[in-house]
Amino acid sequence: MSAEQYFTALHAMAEAEMARLNALDAALGDGDHGTTLLRGLTRAKGAEDGARAKAFMRASGGASGTLFGLVLHEIEQHLEAGAPLAEGLARAEARICDLGQVKPGDKSMVDALSPAVAALQSGDLPAAVAAAEQGRDATVEMTARRGRAQYVEAGGKGHIDPGAVSLTMMLALLAETEGAA
Amino acid sequence: MKKLFNSAETMVDDMIDGYVSACPQVTRGTLDPRVVIRRQGAKNPDEKVTLLIGNGAGHEPIAMGFVGRGLLDANVVGDVFAAPSADLILDGIREVTGQAGSILLISQHSGDVINGRAATMLAEEEGLNVRPLLMYDDISAAPPERRHDRRGAPGTMFVYKILGAAAEEGLGQDALMRLGEAVRDRTVTLAAAVSPGISPLSGQPMFSLPDDEIFLGMGVHGEPGVGRVKTGPVRDLVAEMVERLLADRPIAEGGRAAVIINGMGGTTQMELWTVWRETEAELRRRGITPLSPMVGSYVTTQEMGGVSISLLEPDDEMLRLWCAPQDSPAFPHIHSEDDQS
Numbered sequence: 001m002s003a004e005q006y007f008t009a010l011h012a013m014a015e016a017e018m019a020r021l022n023a024l025d026a027a028l029g030d031g032d033h034g035t036t037l038l039r040g041l042t043r044a045k046g047a048e049d050g051a052r053a054k055a056f057m058r059a060s061g062g063a064s065g066t067l068f069g070l071v072l073h074e075i076e077q078h079l080e081a082g083a084p085l086a087e088g089l090a091r092a093e094a095r096i097c098d099l100g101q102v103k104p105g106d107k108s109m110v111d112a113l114s115p116a117v118a119a120l121q122s123g124d125l126p127a128a129v130a131a132a133e134q135g136r137d138a139t140v141e142m143t144a145r146r147g148r149a150q151y152v153e154a155g156g157k158g159h160i161d162p163g164a165v166s167l168t169m170m171l172a173l174l175a176e177t178e179g180a181a
Numbered sequence: 182m183k184k185l186f187n188s189a190e191t192m193v194d195d196m197i198d199g200y201v202s203a204c205p206q207v208t209r210g211t212l213d214p215r216v217v218i219r220r221q222g223a224k225n226p227d228e229k230v231t232l233l234i235g236n237g238a239g240h241e242p243i244a245m246g247f248v249g250r251g252l253l254d255a256n257v258v259g260d261v262f263a264a265p266s267a268d269l270i271l272d273g274i275r276e277v278t279g280q281a282g283s284i285l286l287i288s289q290h291s292g293d294v295i296n297g298r299a300a301t302m303l304a305e306e307e308g309l310n311v312r313p314l315l316m317y318d319d320i321s322a323a324p325p326e327r328r329h330d331r332r333g334a335p336g337t338m339f340v341y342k343i344l345g346a347a348a349e350e351g352l353g354q355d356a357l358m359r360l361g362e363a364v365r366d367r368t369v370t371l372a373a374a375v376s377p378g379i380s381p382l383s384g385q386p387m388f389s390l391p392d393d394e395i396f397l398g399m400g401v402h403g404e405p406g407v408g409r410v411k412t413g414p415v416r417d418l419v420a421e422m423v424e425r426l427l428a429d430r431p432i433a434e435g436g437r438a439a440v441i442i443n444g445m446g447g448t449t450q451m452e453l454w455t456v457w458r459e460t461e462a463e464l465r466r467r468g469i470t471p472l473s474p475m476v477g478s479y480v481t482t483q484e485m486g487g488v489s490i491s492l493l494e495p496d497d498e499m500l501r502l503w504c505a506p507q508d509s510p511a512f513p514h515i516h517s518e519d520d521q522s
Contacts, residue, residue, distance in 0.1 A: 054267075054268035054271070054303075055268070057266045057267050057268045057299075058266045058268050058269060060266075061260075061263065061266055062263070062292060063291060063292055063295045063296070065266060066266065066267045066295055066296050066299045067295070067299075069267065069268070069299075070299060073303070095299070095302055098298075099294075099295045099298055099299055100295065
């Protein structure tokens with residue numbers, strides 16, 4: 001499975017999920033998570049080898065474009081150059097926590113990414129996806145400490161974090177296509 | 182609100198076209214048209230540490246106006262009021278970084294910090310030697326014990342200018358980082374806003390304020406400040422601002438202060454010279470010698486009305502570098518004490 005195929009499939013998935021991601025984001029932020037994700041992936045899909053995650057960052061924009069771009073950068077390196085995925089995603093997690101000043105439990109994409117990284121150290125990609133799904137679902141009960149959701153009523157408790165949802169999508173698609181290859 | 186642009190889609194690139202065409206000191210980078218670099222006076226980046234900064238458009242002349250000999254090597258221009266993305270900043274780093282290394286100056290606002298630091302991480306992965314230097318000076322954003330949480334404000338121009346001069350003289354990357362941190366830690370800024378800027382994208386005012394009130398401590402985008410004061414003779418406003426600045430970071434009697442009086446875009450030079458007059462008097466009244474002032478509109482937010490006062494208590498070396506010659510399109514000549522006598 002090539003990076004090109006992955007980004008094409010991820011773009012199609014974002015297109016299908018855009019409205020749902022926007023609706024989830026509307027409960028916690030400004031309701032554009034699906035739209036910005038799709039805008040970034042539209043550009044990434046047409047970019048050259050090695051430049052897809054960076055094209056995503058440029059087109060998606062803002063802090064979230066950069067943070068998701070760091071995850072896509074590692075997936076791109078893995079698919080294109082065979083870089084070890086566990087190592088790459090661990091690096092992305094560390095960078096996101098550092099740059100975004102978040103940690104697990106803050107109701108963010110990290111709540112899906114962090115358990116997936118841990119599962120990947122000792123297991124395979126399907127196990128990592130299962131861990132991400134669990135982490136994603138656990139964000140419903142969390143109270144946001146960083147990002148937009150910290151300003152909404154009760155820190156967004158009762159709502160799933162849209163970043164954790166889209167992050168899980170990225171990993172699930174990777175597992176699906178790697179399994180198929 | 183009437184504005185003289187072609188379209189929202191092209192306004193930033195149209196402006197850069199005009200700027201690089203008008204100013205022989207600068208040109209566009211080869212990797213990305215949003216990177217402005219020196220055309221004249223560029224030195225070998227294997228020998229000179231290069232300095233660059235990214236910022237949203239709409240605040241001109243900062244920072245692309247400060248690219249030139251003795252100042253910055255590159256500026257990365259984002260969209261209107263939006264920090265440039267990490268990959269765009271990465272192109273700027275690639276454009277100017279050689280064996281001597283580079284320093285990415287980051288004015289502390291969340292988008293600039295996240296994208297700037299992400300860019301330095303990606304650059305390091307490519308083997309480039311770049312270090313981020315966070316700059317912050319707005320005393321209204323956090324108390325002294327949390328200085329590191331403050332926003333970047335016009336006092337960051339002290340850091341640009343002093344590091345720019347030192348880099349031109351051949352100072353190394355580590356020493357420049359230490360010098361930049363030292364300048365930052367001696368700099369304080371406080372702003373007062375009297376009227377909003379109009380967003381060139383929406384055509385709408387960026388905040389609202391009653392006719393007889395002034396916001397103290399406004400950020401460059403109209404973020405709420407520390408409080409409101411009533412309008413009156415400007416000497417009263419300046420007295421309060423200087424009082425707060427010196428309460429935050431005292432300068433002893435007999436000390437010196439380099440000063441920046443920065444207009445936000447809609448305040449006239451007539452008003453700014455008046456603010457300088459009152460600032461000078463306030464400092465002298467406290468036994469502090471004000472020197473080498475920079476008085477004009479350098480960090481703007483469209484036609485926002487208001488002014489900020491920045492103070493740096495320099496050591497001799499900082500003061501020498503502050504007054505050193507430079508050749509950028511928009512930075513003024515700073516007179517040394519010798520010029521003035």
